[in-house]
Amino acid sequence: MKRAIVLSIVSGCILALAPxxxxxxxxxxxxxxxxxxxxxxxxxxxxxxxxxxxxxGCNDCHHQHGTSAVQSCGDCHKIDAAAFKRSxxxxxxxxxxxxxPASVQPGDPGKPTLKAAYHRACFRCHKEIGSVxxxxxxxxxxxHAAKAQAKRD
Amino acid sequence: xSNETLVKADNFSARFMDKxxxxxxxxxxxxxxxxxxxxAAAIILAIGLPLIVLRFTNGLATITHSSNExxxxxxxxxxxxxxxxxxxxxxxMATACYIFGYKKYHPLVRLGVxxxxxxxxxxxxYLLIDIGRPWRIYYPMAVSYGPTSVLFLVAWHxxxxxTVQLLEFSPAILEWxxxxxxxxxxxxxxxxxxxxxxxxxxxxxSALGALFLMAPGKLHPLWYSPFIPVFFFISSIYAGFCxxxxxxxxxxxxxxxxxxxxxxxxxxxxxxxxxxxxxxxxFVYFVLRVIGVAHDDNWALLATPYGLWFLxxxxxxxxxxxxxxxxxxxxxxxxxVRLGAFxxxxxxxxxRLNVSIIAxxxxxxxxxxxxxxxxxxxxxxxxxxxxxxxxxxxxxxxMPVVAEHPDFADDPH
Amino acid sequence: MANNVxxxxxxxxxxxxxxxxxxxxxxxAFASKNLSxxxxxxxxxxxxxxxxxxxxxxxxxxxxxALPQPAVPFDExxxxxxxxxPTASAYTVVNRYENPASPGAPIYRKVQCNHCNEPSCxxxxxxxxxxxxxxxxxxxxxxxxxxxxxxxxxxxxxxxAYDYESALEPRVVKCTFCxxxxxxxxxxxxxxxxxxxxxxxxxxxxxxxxxxxxxxxSPERYVDRIYGEIEAGGTSWLYLSGVPFESxxxxxxxxxxPIVENTKGFLSAVPLVLTMWPALLGMCYAANRNxxxxx
Numbered sequence: 001m002k003r004a005i006v007l008s009i010v011s012g013c014i015l016a017l018a019p020x021x022x023x024x025x026x027x028x029x030x031x032x033x034x035x036x037x038x039x040x041x042x043x044x045x046x047x048x049x050x051x052x053x054x055x056x057g058c059n060d061c062h063h064q065h066g067t068s069a070v071q072s073c074g075d076c077h078k079i080d081a082a083a084f085k086r087s088x089x090x091x092x093x094x095x096x097x098x099x100x101p102a103s104v105q106p107g108d109p110g111k112p113t114l115k116a117a118y119h120r121a122c123f124r125c126h127k128e129i130g131s132v133x134x135x136x137x138x139x140x141x142x143x144h145a146a147k148a149q150a151k152r153d
Numbered sequence: 154x155s156n157e158t159l160v161k162a163d164n165f166s167a168r169f170m171d172k173x174x175x176x177x178x179x180x181x182x183x184x185x186x187x188x189x190x191x192x193a194a195a196i197i198l199a200i201g202l203p204l205i206v207l208r209f210t211n212g213l214a215t216i217t218h219s220s221n222e223x224x225x226x227x228x229x230x231x232x233x234x235x236x237x238x239x240x241x242x243x244x245x246m247a248t249a250c251y252i253f254g255y256k257k258y259h260p261l262v263r264l265g266v267x268x269x270x271x272x273x274x275x276x277x278x279y280l281l282i283d284i285g286r287p288w289r290i291y292y293p294m295a296v297s298y299g300p301t302s303v304l305f306l307v308a309w310h311x312x313x314x315x316t317v318q319l320l321e322f323s324p325a326i327l328e329w330x331x332x333x334x335x336x337x338x339x340x341x342x343x344x345x346x347x348x349x350x351x352x353x354x355x356x357x358x359s360a361l362g363a364l365f366l367m368a369p370g371k372l373h374p375l376w377y378s379p380f381i382p383v384f385f386f387i388s389s390i391y392a393g394f395c396x397x398x399x400x401x402x403x404x405x406x407x408x409x410x411x412x413x414x415x416x417x418x419x420x421x422x423x424x425x426x427x428x429x430x431x432x433x434x435x436f437v438y439f440v441l442r443v444i445g446v447a448h449d450d451n452w453a454l455l456a457t458p459y460g461l462w463f464l465x466x467x468x469x470x471x472x473x474x475x476x477x478x479x480x481x482x483x484x485x486x487x488x489x490v491r492l493g494a495f496x497x498x499x500x501x502x503x504x505r506l507n508v509s510i511i512a513x514x515x516x517x518x519x520x521x522x523x524x525x526x527x528x529x530x531x532x533x534x535x536x537x538x539x540x541x542x543x544x545x546x547x548x549x550x551x552m553p554v555v556a557e558h559p560d561f562a563d564d565p566h
Numbered sequence: 567m568a569n570n571v572x573x574x575x576x577x578x579x580x581x582x583x584x585x586x587x588x589x590x591x592x593x594x595a596f597a598s599k600n601l602s603x604x605x606x607x608x609x610x611x612x613x614x615x616x617x618x619x620x621x622x623x624x625x626x627x628x629x630x631x632a633l634p635q636p637a638v639p640f641d642e643x644x645x646x647x648x649x650x651x652p653t654a655s656a657y658t659v660v661n662r663y664e665n666p667a668s669p670g671a672p673i674y675r676k677v678q679c680n681h682c683n684e685p686s687c688x689x690x691x692x693x694x695x696x697x698x699x700x701x702x703x704x705x706x707x708x709x710x711x712x713x714x715x716x717x718x719x720x721x722x723x724x725x726x727a728y729d730y731e732s733a734l735e736p737r738v739v740k741c742t743f744c745x746x747x748x749x750x751x752x753x754x755x756x757x758x759x760x761x762x763x764x765x766x767x768x769x770x771x772x773x774x775x776x777x778x779x780x781x782x783x784s785p786e787r788y789v790d791r792i793y794g795e796i797e798a799g800g801t802s803w804l805y806l807s808g809v810p811f812e813s814x815x816x817x818x819x820x821x822x823x824p825i826v827e828n829t830k831g832f833l834s835a836v837p838l839v840l841t842m843w844p845a846l847l848g849m850c851y852a853a854n855r856n857x858x859x860x861x
Contacts, residue, residue: 104753109611109768110776116763123618123762139620139641139761214730221651221727224715252847254854285713285728285736297693297710303829304716305692306836344851352843356836366828367690367720370817382832 036097037115041144061121062093096121172329175550194539201536204529208282216529217283222517225283225509227526231534232279234505237311237361238385239498240272241393242400243318244354247347249430258423260416263325263554264404265397267545270318273311275541282533303363310357314350321346324566328558329551340566358389365508373512375454375463378445381508387441391434392501394427398494401555408549413556421487428482428490435475435497442467459515466507470500607702607802608748609770610757611777612676614807614814615787617764619646619662619674626759627657630744649815652678654729657741658756663814673807675814676756676764678741679704679725680794681802684824690720695738702770702802703743711737722798722817722825743802770802777806799824 035043055061100117112120126142174182208216219226246265249255281287293299293308320342327336362385365372378384405412405420446452454460474496481489510524517523549555557565625640627633634655638645646662653659658678665673685704688696695711698704706726713736718726727739744754752758757765766773777792793811794801797820805811812818821827 104757104767106768109766109772110779112763115761119761120616120763210733212731212733212736217730219715219728219730221653221718222724224718224728248847252851252854254858285715286711287713289710289712292710292712293692297695299692299694301689301826301829301833302692302716303833304690304714306833308692348844348847348851351847352840355839355843359832363829363832364716364719366832367686367716367825368722369825369828370722370820371719379828379831 034118037102041139044143058090058093060124062096172551194543197532197535197539201532201539204533205282205536208533213283213285216527216533218523218527218530220523222514223523225513226524227506227510227530227534228279228283230506230509231502232283232537233276234361234509235502236272236276236279238358238389238392238501238505239396240269240276241354241358241389242266242272242396243269243321243393244347244350245390245393245430246397247321247343248351251344251347252351255426257419258426260419260555261397261401261423261427263322264401265393266318266321267325267548267554268396268400269393270315270322271541271545271548273315273318275537276311277315278537282537303360303366307357307360307364310353310360314353314357317346317350317353321350325552325554328553328561331560333561336561336566337564343566354389355386359383359386361385362508365513368513371514371516372508373459373463373515374449374451375446375460376508376512378449380441380445380448384438384441384445384504387434387438388501388504391431391438391497394431394434395494395497395501398424398427398431398491399498402491402494404549404555408546408555411549411555415557416555424487424490425482425485428478428493431494431497432475432478432482435471435478439467439471439475442471459512462507462511466500466503470496470503474500604700604702605771606769607700608743608767609702609773609802609804610743610754611766611768611773612803612805613764613766613780614673614675614805616762617660617674617676618762619643619660619672620761621645621660622759622761623676623756623765624656624658624660626755627741630747630755631657631742633657646672646674650677651724652727652740654727654731654739657739661815663809665809667809673809673814678756678803679743680723681741681743682798682824683800683802684798684826686720686722686798686825687717687726689824689826689829690716692716699745701743701745701748703745703748704802705742705745706738706740708735708737713737720825722820770804773804777804780806796822 030047030049032046032048033043034046051061096117097114100112100114102114104113105111122143177185204216213219217226217228242265246258246262250258250262277290281290284290289296293305294312299305320339323339324336324343327333327339359382362381362383365377365381366379369377401420401424405417409417446455455464474493477496478490478493481487481493514520514523553561621640628636628640636656646660649661650656650659658676660674660676663673663675665671681702681704683698685696685698687706688694688698688704691711692714693710693712695707696704696717697707713728715728715738717738718724718728725740729736729739744752744756747754753767754765757767766776768776774792774795781788781790781792787808788806789808789810791807791811793805793807793816794803797817799822805816807814
């Protein structure tokens with residue numbers, strides 16, 4: 001009897017946890033705080049899970065493939081994209097800051113800085129949404145809190 | 154001088170006032186000053202001189218619309234770019250008379266030198282008003298050299314040439330104040346000054362054109378040419394001849410009482426002679442300008458609006474006065490030569506204004522609107538031109554320019 | 567008596583003519599040399615396909631140089647309705663151009679002094695008020711400038727602005743390439759502020775390579791030209807664009823050689839005139855005197 005109760009509790013826990021684990025198997029990240037460079041503006045709260053649902057694939061923003069630094073695999077190999085998609089290990093997708101430096105490196109001036117990388121990625125869509133770029137006021141309306149403001153809040 | 158009732162006064166100040174008021178008692182001199190011309194001049198100066206003061210107290214923006222695209226306006230377009238070729242009278246007359254030996258033009262040499270000296274003096278005055286920090290005008294001469302610049306050359310030459318012209322004119326001043334020994338020295342250096350004057354003039358007359366070699370994309374291709382320095386130099390030669398004709402005509406008409414018999418009797422003949430020189434200069438210049446168009450193969454541009462303007466300048470204001478002068482010389486008509494001379498002068502002014510203002514930045518939006526000067530700037534230019542005429546007249550009224558000084562008849566120069 | 571006068575006149579002539587030659591020769595122009603030094607000088611690569619027109623560069627420049635507050639704030643986009651140019655209180659401006667290929671996505675162009683390899687302004691200045699520095703910046707010295715504004719005539723990019731309003735301290739105003747910051751190891755304020763990395767600061771020779779690589783990698787994105795590579799002898803500021811540069815009001819038909827080359831022919835004639843004219847004219851004078859004496 002005791003063994004049955006323990007077993008059911010454990011399996012119940014596992015069952016309860018399963019969705020969480022499954023979700024974690026997607027990315028495990030819901031909201032990120034981007035605070036690596038916070039000179040003029042307060043750190044940005046970025047809803048990763050929401051954007052994940054909006055994007056057609058990780059490659060929309062995480063352009064680990066076909067970057068200027070990395071030779072595209074297809075340059076030499078015959079690629080079946082579907083095969084790669086199924087087998088992608090999301091834990092290996094690196095954060096932006098892993099490749100993009102906080103300030104321009106003299107030895108590699110062609111690599112966009114972290115600020116540039118963020119904005120270029122975001123502006124691909126946010127040029128229409130939130131009027132960023134079209135209307136500079138969109139910076140604070142859509143994403144950023146000015147530092148003075150953040151202190152007050 | 155011819156009609157002075159000079160009373161030999163004992164003290165210096167009385168003699169000084171005599172010189173200033175041409176030997177007349179104060180009341181009579183004051184009455185003489187009231188003329189329609191002087192009244193008009195007074196009005197112009199009453200408007201223009203305060204504007205000049207305003208320029209120095211409140212900045213250039215008060216009198217000009219010079220902008221970041223259009224840094225130069227008529228202050229320089231007229232005062233420097235037109236004024237300098239019209240002041241070529243000094244070197245052409247001195248060279249003709251003293252170097253090439255045309256002694257018969259002697260009665261006109263001093264007038265030419267004075268016109269030239271005054272022209273350069275006023276070019277400097279226009280510059281002092283136009284440049285941003287006039288108190289630094291001597292910097293290219295003494296503080297910081299920029300020898301890669303054509304303008305550096307212009308600055309040095311204008312300063313040197315002004316000195317040369319003053320020294321060439323000094324015999325007239327020295328005769329006026331009766332400084333016999335100094336006058337002798339001044340006459341001795343005439344040839345040297347003349348040669349120096351030609352060298353300097355060759356270089357700075359052409360340099361004013363060479364300035365625009367730095368702006369090939371901004372000056373309309375019909376006016377821009379690698380030969381632009383040659384154009385400016387050659388046109389200054391005939392401009393000099395024509396200006397002497399023009400100024401001597403005006404002096405003979407309005408200041409006849411200051412001229413002597415030699416001047417009056419030989420003037421018409423000399424005028425025709427100068428007309429010959431101007432003729433040659435104008436036709437050479439005309440052909441050079443045509444070569445300029447051919448060299449860059451710009452014939453197609455003649456059919457554009459600016460092309461028509463170019464043809465107007467070249468045909469109506471260079472070729473036609475050249476033809477008028479030719480006919481006038483053939484007919485030995487001083488009157489017709491004078492007409493051609495005034496016309497040719499208008500053409501020289503037109504070409505200088507075209508290069509420095511009208512055809513400059515021709516391709517910018519709103520160009521024709523930008524180049525129209527504000528009324529204030531026009532009055533400043535008129536005021537300075539009026540001062541120029543008044544001072545010129547003042548000198549002619551007192552010094553032996555168009556007449557020989559009787560005290561020095563034994564040692565003429 | 568006549569002989570004495572002749573000798574005196576002759577000596578005086580020589581002295582004056584010779585003096586003119588000396589004075590003229592020592593002060594008139596010598597040819598400028600081509601800029602082959604400073605291979606490690608800096609440049610700025612401007613990728614016009616990235617610029618979003620946020621004007622952060624204008625704001626940063628204004629703050630970094632303590633320039634007066636503009637009449638219209640920096641986040642106001644109605645300024646784009648008119649084409650602007652740098653002024654006495656703005657070293658740089660951004661202009662907007664419609665892109666006929668993509669109507670909703672305009673192109674923005676940043677305008678400022680291009681810090682040429684062989685600057686026309688420096689060659690044109692009669693008092694040497696401009697200096698090309700080893701860092702690449704072309705700097706203006708207000709302490710010798712006397713305001714002739716010939717540099718403004720000479721600049722093919724219409725870069726210098728002039729402070730016509732000032733009575734006592736008018737001066738030329740233009741971008742300084744943040745020379746002080748760069749000398750201390752920093753980067754220009756505009757480049758630091760740009761959120762999308764339109765402005766890339768680095769060694770000019772490296773930036774040319776970066777630009778060429780970008781064009782090679784994305785030939786459909788860029789016009790195959792780096793504006794500033796050779797124009798007017800080459801400039802420090804280099805531009806990449808997705809549309810032809812003429813449609814963005816970039817000066818076209820600029821010669822490949824520095825513009826100062828146009829004046830070298832004339833200036834080199836100066837010592838020739840100074841040497842030959844005294845001899846030629848002296849001979850004319852002598853010939854005339856000879857003719858007169860015979861008569």
